[in-house]
């Protein structure tokens with residue numbers, strides 16, 4: 043494909059040397075990595091075999107809803123970041139090739155690594171000088187060895203390449219800031235030469251140089267506190283990625299189980315989470331109870347890590363329990379709706395949120411969508427609103443007699459028997475409660491994300507049911523109940 047003429051878009055004031063980098067895959071990880079490497083001063087070729095995607099990116103469409111992505115794309119598109127379908131050219135031109143293609147979950151729970159293998163074989167076809175091949179996709183331990191084997195089987199001399207593992211820890215919605223302000227950078231390299239190239243690539247961050255820039259993306263790192271780079275073996279790095287995600291999922295399932303206990307004991311899980319999170323050994327993050335974790339990483343990575351353990355004969359049934367609690371949490375939410383409304387058949391519900399979490403249009407493994415499906419199966423009719431995820435949802439769940447997509451939160455609430463909050467978009471925590479009250483048929487909010495102070499909502503005349511906290515009722519109901 044013909045490339046437009048490069049423009050001079052070098053970030054000003056960066057002293058580290060620019061390295062030529064290929065990023066294969068322009069999904070959530072690849073695209074963010076590509077623009078962020080350019081922002082760090084490197085020259086990037088982003089390769090995707092989907093010609094339509096490449097054209098759209100060349101034309102300035104960022105394709106996904108991600109904070110700062112449109113700005114960085116505008117800054118570097120067709121200059122320091124070139125989009126192409128030509129992997130052979132990128133392989134010849136670049137010193138490092140980052141593989142950031144999908145590793146979907148297979149039927150057995152393992153990661154399906156066929157895309158990674160296909161890229162490795164294609165790289166082999168045009169590799170003639172030394173290259174560092176970097177796994178950025180989430181992959182199980184030993185993938186590194188498989189990539190090496192694939193290259194050697196395709197006739198490449200072992201001296202001509204190294205394979206490095208450099209896992210990402212990006213959260214969707216804040217991926218750009220997470221990339222440029224990471225808690226840590228993990229580089230799993232078994233050769234010094236490859237480890238040094240990765241050190242050079244990340245030098246603008248680890249030396250603090252990037253944080254001197256006035257037009258840099260703001261975040262938690264600074265000149266005084268740049269991120270550490272942890273150098274490990276390739277296998278350790280592969281395990282770090284899976285273990286991190288599995289541990290975070292475990293934290294969420296743990297607090298969800300505690301929230302169920304709180305509901306039965308009439309305690310308040312927010313107080314409990316605060317009380318345990320203040321212990322610095324535990325920490326306050328990822329202790330928000332809700333309707334279970336979703337997204338493209340946690341469900342897939344917990345299953346893949348469990349499967350890796352199984353294959354190695356290690357009993358890691360703790361992970362099975364993490365998954366079990368996560369499945370239960372969605373069913374429990376539907377039971378709450380039933381308990382609040384008596385019968386579900388024929389009930390009209392307003393639903394706020396379809397994305398798997400706030401600030402993203404991603405609906406992969408979204409607990410919100412699973413709950414919507416369960417409620418429709420129970421005979422409810424739904425009016426759903428999400429600020430960014432409606433068009434993606436429509437593709438998997440088209441509007442029907444029982445499902446309407448609403449134009450805003452108040453439209454979703456219109457004449458509904460109850461309003462459900464399923465995604466933690468901040469705007470759902472700032473609704474005009476008086477207006478909602480006028481829209482709803484009954485003043486009932488069932489909040490799966492604990493976005494409101496129960497007392498405040500009850501004072502506005504609502505019955506408010508949330509997760510792990512006592513239900514709150516309006517004063518008039520309490521007065522009626524005492525007569």
Ligand code: UDX
Nearest residue numbers: 210211212213214328329330332335336337339398399
């Ligand atoms: C996650 C990891 O955080 C990131 O490091 C990794 O690279 C990819 O997977 P992401 O999937 O974008 O990132 O979302 P995250 O913010 O971690 O949330 C995952 C899920 O857990 C969401 O469904 C979210 O709503 C839920 N969650 C998160 C909770 O239910 N409670 C919490 O306390 C935190």
